[in-house]
Amino acid sequence: MRPVRLSAAAAGAVVIAMATVSGCAEKADAESEDAVRVTATDTSCEVSKKEFPSGHLQLAVENKGAKVTEVYVLFPDGRIVTERENIGPGTKASITAEIKAGDYEIVCKPGMKGDGHRQKVRATGGKAVKRDPQLDAAVADYRTYVQQQADGTLPKAKVFADAVRAGDIEAAKKAYADSRLGWERTEPVAESFGDIDPKVDVREDGLEDGQDPETDWTGWHRLEKSLWHDKKITARDKELAEQLIKDLTDWQKRVGTAVITPTSMANGAKELLDEVATGKVTGEEERYSHTDLVDFKANVEGAQKSYELLKPVASKNDPDLVKELDTQFAALNTLLDTYRANKNTYVFTSYDKVGKDERKELSDGVNALAEPLSKLAAAVAK
Structure with a gap:
């Protein structure tokens, strides 16, 4: 977003x-x-x-x-x-x-x-740039990961869109968060194209000046509002569901052309933590569905994937940083796991049920990870 x-x-x-x-x-x-x-x-x-x-x-x-x-x-x-x-x-x-x-x-x-x-x-x-061969391998593996996430998103998004087109509010609600996982894990790559993210993941308050929410607001969050806030599916929503699939298909086809470097992977990991800090922890991202913790977990998973692929080189260049990142990723994942029924599902506590003190604890965990993560790009570029 x-x-x-x-x-x-x-x-x-x-x-x-x-x-x-x-x-x-x-x-x-x-x-x-x-x-x-x-x-x-x-x-x-x-x-x-x-x-x-x-x-x-x-x-x-x-x-x-x-x-x-x-x-x-x-x-x-x-x-x-x-x-x-x-x-x-x-x-x-x-x-x-x-x-x-x-x-x-x-x-x-x-x-x-x-x-x-x-x-x-x-x-x-x-x-x-003269790269360590391990970094070239990291880029190749990450490119495969990003494509897999895009490929895996389409079937889940189609389940969501089909439920909207069928007018089935409960089925659409059930499919909504799951349809977003692959996108949230790799969002910085999608955002690098510039034009896809505003079509599929913008919130109403993210529209540019002069844009009309009735005609210009598209994507997941417009449908989220219809399902949870308006509690109805209109003919316009059914059109938007179809458009969402077209836009995500465009993303799937283009993601293989993204410019990916070791530093863009590291910076992307940091961006994902920034997404958590400014959208998920505040409860603004999923303000109607309150599925923020699902997005939160996906963002952390995407950041951790980039880190794990870059870790062999970062370990040689800055072992103390790697030790700190290992500690903070583990701590944040452990904290997140307290909000889901079991580690094998993406069913998390509705975020409107998470209290002020608990949100502060989550925010502190994000900041504790984001600070050392901001140094990862410099570590792999040494």
Whole structure:
């Protein structure tokens, strides 16, 4: 799910939740002499270099604005090379990415909406990154995993869509969360295309200015609202169910063309934890169905898959980091397991039944994992 527009209160909550994740924990990494410094404000996006060598790019981002922001590096066609969301006011973030020679744009999006402020940049030299063969194997295995998740999503989504088209509310509710697992595990890859996520996974408050919820809002969450809030299935909903399958089929066909690198895998794992911190823990993602913990678990599984594939190299380059990540993944998974009947199902406690103190415990667990996970890209790029 792409980030939504935030009210002042909500933005403040995100800053608090993400302070560990996007702030002080990354300051040391952000001071590299070769880093491209990105200074984001509410009205500008300044970069210290508009030309830099191809290879491993490090962005040292500082948000000097009053709004939560996100920073992207984009290919000319709009696909995402790398990104970092939820960078709070007054905080810094360090982003490591693998980049080939060519033209790109660095984009800052204050308030995490709209086209943002853009700077054209160029990577020069044409030198390919020399990778450990284990990293090439990790990329190949992850590409297989992503395709398997997309392939496995379609049958489950069709069960959900067929129930909607049949007007069977209870059957559609039962199939809803399961239909989303593969998407949630690999969401950063889907988001890298730019145009698919807004069609299938946007919430109503994530619509852009000028978009009409009645005509422009499509995908899972529009149908979620019909099933749990409106408690009825309309002719429009049946059309949306059919469109959902078309859009997911497009995703399935295109996912094999995604640009995947070791650093994009590591950054994607971090993005999945950010998704949990700003959507699932708050209860905003599945506000009608309250199936947030299913999405939460899928996000953690996807992050852990990337980590496990990169772990052999990370273990050589930063053994202390790997030890910490092993500990925090285990702790968060153990905590999540307390909210499901058994470890072999994805039937979790309805999130509206999870109290304030328990949500705080979940949030603390996410932040404890997200902080070391933010260092994984740098570890594999050494």
